Amino acid sequence: MGVAAVAAAYLYVKPDLPDVTTLKTVRLQTPLRIYSADGQLISQFGEKRRIPLQYEQIPQPLIDAVLATEDARFYEHGGVDPIGVLRAAVIVATTGKKSQGASTITMQVARNFFLSREKTYIRKIKEIFIAYHIEQLISKNEILELYLNRTFFGNRAYGIGAAAQVYYGKDISELNLAQYAMIAGLPQSPSAANPIRNPQRGKNRRNVVLGRMLELKLISEQEYQQAHDAPVTARYHGAEIDLYAPYISEMVRDQIVAQYGEEEAYTAGLSVYTSIDSRLQRYAQRALRNNLYDYDERHGYRGPRAQLWNEQAWPITQIQEYLNKQRREQDLVPAIVVDVQEQSAAVVIANGDEIQLQWDGLKWARGFVSDTRQGPAPKVASEIVTAGDLIWIRQKQDQWQLSQVPDATSAIVSLDPYNGAIKALVGGYSFNQSQYNRVTQAKRQLGSNIKPFIYAAGIEQDYTLASLINNAPINEWDRRQGVAWRPKNSPDVYGGPTRLRVGLARSINVMAVRALRHVGIDNAIDSLVRFGFERADMPRNESLALGSASATPLDVVNAYSVFANGGFLVEPYFIERIVNSEQQSVFEAKPKVACRDCERLIEEQRNQPAMAIAVTEPPQQDSLETALQPQDVQLTCPLPAERLAPRVMSEQHSFLLAQALKSTIWGGGNWSKGTGWNGTAWRAARTVKRRDIAGKTGTTNEARDTWFSGFNPKLVTTIWVGFDDHGRQLGRVAYNNNLDKNQSYGGEAGAKTAGPGWNEYMKNALDGTPEVNVQPPQNIISVRIDRETGLLTRATDHTSRFEYFIAGTEPTEYVSSAPDEQPLFEDSEDEELF
Template sequence: MLVYTNDGVLISQFGEKRRIPLAIEQIPQQMKDAFLAVEDSRFYDHPGIDLIGVTRAFVSLVTTGEKRQGASTITMQVARNFYLTRDKTYRRKIREILLAWRIEQLLTKDQILELYLNKIPLGYRAHGVGAAAEVYFGKTVDQLTLPEIAMIAGLPKAPSILNPIYSVENAVERRNVVLARMLAVEAITREQFKEAMQAPLEGKYHGPAIEMNAPYVAEMARQYMVERYGEERAYTSGFKVFTTIDSKQQQAAIDAVVQNLLDYDHRHGYRGAIANPWLAVPELDDQSEQQQPLEPVLMLPEPMWDQTQVIEYLKQYRGYQHLVPAMVMTVAEQSAQVIRRDGTQGTINWDGMKWARAFITDERQGAAPKTAAEIVQPGDVIMTVAATDGSLALSQLPEASAALIALNPKDAAIRALVGGFSFAQSQFNRAFQAKRQLGSNIKPFIYSAAFDNGYSLASLVADAPISHWDASAGVAWRPKNSPEVYDGDTRLRLGLAQSKNVMSVRLLRAVGIEKIRQHLSKFGFPLEDIPPNESLALGSASFAPLDVANGFAIIANGGYQVKSYLIERIEDQHGNRIFQQQPKVACPECEALQQSMTEFTELTEFAEIAADQFAICPALPVDQAQQAPHVVSDTNTFLVTQAMNSAIWGGGDWSAGTGWNGTGWRAARALKRRDIAGKTGTTNDAKDAWFSGFHPNLVATSWIGFDDHRRKLGSTAYNPNLGSNQITGKEFGAKTALPAWIKFMQVALQNMPVQSFTAPDNIVSVRIDRSSGLLTHRTDSSTRFEYFVAGSEPTQYAESLVQPVDPFIDNEVQQPATVDDELF
């Protein structure tokens, strides 16, 4: 089974038997000649049974009493390989002869030879010459040399012991027999024979020609195929599975997650060497009064280990992603010489290790080091990474975990998925298996419910502390903003963009918890996983990153309920398409066309003709059955998108002193494009950090946290060795999850043109006063244009304002809570 990206890049192979099916025309003539010379030189002359060979085998049996010669033709081998066992019995032989005779009547010689060369077992799970070429030489069949062809042709006699991986000597001896047979039947010249006989042969296993290492995606595809077809059929049918993954975006996602985890891990400090075989506890003499156990001390071996000894010792430690184990050999003032497990030697200069102050806790780090000896010592087994310029740097395997998922919002096709730092480190796929609290990533959906219940981007909600007595718990619940800054009556655009916690709680109270829960379920969140209390406003609900990305896709596509999928199509071994995904697709054009069709059929007697004509939408095209249900209005999602755009770009007039930043301002600085919207999220105690955001054509969610739910992401102090461009202070969504989202989007958006968020037809824009959200005659920096659903725009002018009152807030409506405040 082969698993590919949507653009045809091989991700993985699964199965007991490795095959690369080839048409007879794709197999080099020299390869055919080699097999015919050694296996069945009269193949094109006999009717499936070679009487001369049978006679020879019979004579051998009579004279020796042993079944030394099988007399099997290629046709008989095809019969045995497809239908029979390899048992050496007369019964099996007779059946083999009868089947061979029948096969010759049904197929041409070339068809039989094609079956044989694709089916024959050739060792190391390789079945057929295409797979053997890849396994033993890492080549395609058209790239093989004559001696390589002869080696493969010699394998059918005993593939387990004649292959060069098991024994180069055996393989060379058998290869030379094949070359001699080819010379005897005049398939090669004597000059070719002499040259091929002298060619060296390597004994090395070549893994599948994987073009992209995406194991989390490959495992999801494998599980899907096993569930659909059963394990045996999935692994042995030669299926080609094409996923929805975009290879460029997938690589960008892998790089973003890996780098972000390394950056997080490094700023929290160095946890020390993996091991050091040169450390030993000194022995005490009988007179010693030492009571406390002695610390191990460095005892350099004599003589010092050479490169071979170091590499042999390092074989017990595996690498992860770009991390390669190495041993420190010598330490200078601000550098260290190392030997890596792959045999390369190099120097870690000060720039590659000066980050490594000691890790104390997730909240504390040691003093910045000044010398290399404060960090490493000879014999230390460490992790290293190589820079593009060839230099080496000290690193370590991150303890935190992360996930990144990207979708096409039109149909929720998964374009990129990363479930952790390394599949070799952990096969747990956090992209869809880890349910984590959302924190403020929930707020766009809360605000969406508010917009469906009479609120607008200009509505004022009190940004003021809340204190609610919970009689059942005997304590007061006091959700707080983070930072604890309160601005009084604040417009909803700012409330979402600046992630005001207390405003979210007040909206939940005003709209009603049950209305909020029902609204959130429209975005694909299971109702049973949405807590029925006020903690919901602060993100106490737990969902997997894939669920979150799916929800944001519905905002990005205008409110159409799409469902994520990974498998685009499946082909059999002959390239026939046996499955094609039929996803629900967001199609505003289709919806408009259906409306036009309805109006048309009400006015004409040709209803049936109209229905046939408009059954397929010419905009995509999309069959009506594939059109995703429109669960949230496009006006609603447009307003949410506007607030999320402000979370990245902020607002106001900086020159006039009214400018302000949203929580995702780093994305604006890095990407410098207006067609993006996003939302940060951090849970209570910073155990989970999120950033979800989108372009009209791409949605992505980034999460980071520890698999151990007890650990917090913590905080970091300033490291004087690293200068001003470093992240310090408490970890939260904007600092910890957003960098991976930015790094991914920098690549993923490269070929996507800048496009504005188009306002629906029933959206109007009017000038409002920034303080009150009411209409204004002024045109200075205290005003701005704001979007409203037509008919809901304010009618009162700020100049005539006496006392603004929010009619939706009822401070008497109180609900019990279960969690403390949370960060943005």
């Protein structure tokens, strides 16, 4: 009768039994993980946190703890434990309650993968037959591996790998016996026995597990007692992030979801390796924050976040309780002022420590009146803070100082100019405050950052770096509006005919307007579009020369890469490769690369059809080099033609613009002779201290947007500073008597608002790397010219310099005769050329 009953039950449920062979190819839901190029975890996305482990990776003490608690006869039964079933049946018969399920680990695997958790007899019958099928299909160790990787352990942790990380912030192999027992006790009641929510119940459950292990002689009495007396050390640990870079991780998440769909993206266990360099990313984040703090603090202190008491001070326990509820913002720490002396203040932070803010950390904080006005410099600390103030503090140069969350915001992006790989990207001060990614989403007016592209169009037409452009006022009558358009220089001075190199480096507005007139608006827009700017964002009027066009920082940095790489337009990218849960590569980026050697070889092959090109995958950029072989030897090109980035500017023209942009930083003339002059980015020369850097500042009307874009031959970077509110000006700063004379005061502008952030980042990013000397390309010559007129000269004193020209475009007239004959053309680079 028993056999008949079992047979009948099997026939009854057989149509509903699943195909257990799917367990052989089961794919556990694993979150999307995002890494930097050097393997540091940036972020992970997914409802279930899981770190799948193979059986061999699971520590034996944890296996013993789980089996002792869940299924002590696991290796003895065939999927169903008759003794356990009998025990459960007796309890049902005597009490009428289904308080003990008698489920083996195999049966739990059957339920977790194929059934619901409802307590019904029919589900239990199905569970039994599925368990028998599983035991026939896969080994005991494989069943245990599935169980330990699939089971829910609370706090979104699925599997023991995730449980170890969530509760202890460690790899599973690093835990001790008490911690293994705690984890082993969670599957039965992941909420009620959770050691984070209920430490005492968690400890009681842990000790039950330890008792079972002692009873089964899996641990000694001494091991039991030591683990039994151990304190509860579990606390919540988020994902083990190595590099916090939320803006780039959100870009990756968005692209992966668009490509794979949400379910696949969040559960398939994809690992995405980005192009981000963790070292550069940290430098970019720090530079952006420091630059915003400097801007914000020179505009004045906006006061405490809150006043918590007026007379009766809070006890330290209440202060700590309050501060522990406050969220930190970037590197700012919430604190409460507890005492104020003449030129110092004592504050308490969340751990109860008392910190002294000395006068050097307080004296900057004159009152904020408006974006263009600040109050008087304070003389005593009581003018700045009072006891009971809730404030922000931060560490600066090894001391604590009063601070505040900046009102302004910023964006910085840095990429490899030869393949477009984004090496660092920060889309704003705080992702918690705003997920708006200003690098890719904020189209802002460019100001003078556009001028190199206006002059590029002129150089491609007929200008040279020595061409004279009139630096004189413009009064253009507008018939339609009945007013005159009078673009002004900043500062509002004019010097008459001036060489193009000087006009670009000193960002002279009227010269840029005249250059645009010379080129023509349509031709200038066509040129800008070739550099990757959107035609729809280019106004068809002369304000284009002064930067009324709009673009994102990513558009700008990509356009400047053309000057850095010799004339190619690369395409920015941020995903290098994608690996699936089996560690198989499912995607590898194949960016188009700026490769002058490849271009030459391909052209050579076109001219000599008999010669073949052997196409190979590109090596690292630093090793991209080729050599022309005899005609009977096959040429080797490191890149196929379709992997070559399109050329949008000749190598010669790109070289000339890059040289001119060096003068923006290094200036020119002879200071000892009274002819020296600074470019607008002279601060970069003092900070970065390298001769292979070039760049351009940018400021819009009323300083609503400030920019600095620049490069060396290996790295190109753009930084923008402004307000999200387009109508708000960055304003002006009055001199602060409390600060040193090197502080920035006066109107905000690209050079002193955005530039310092670029300087700090590039100084750190390029530190330790050798300076790169770019050799002039073919057909470029250097000619001695007169600094005043741009004409040929034989003088060798401070009135002359060598200038670069494309052969055939150099001047043909001399400024005057000189008594000493000197060579006209010079191939040597001994003399400064920028």
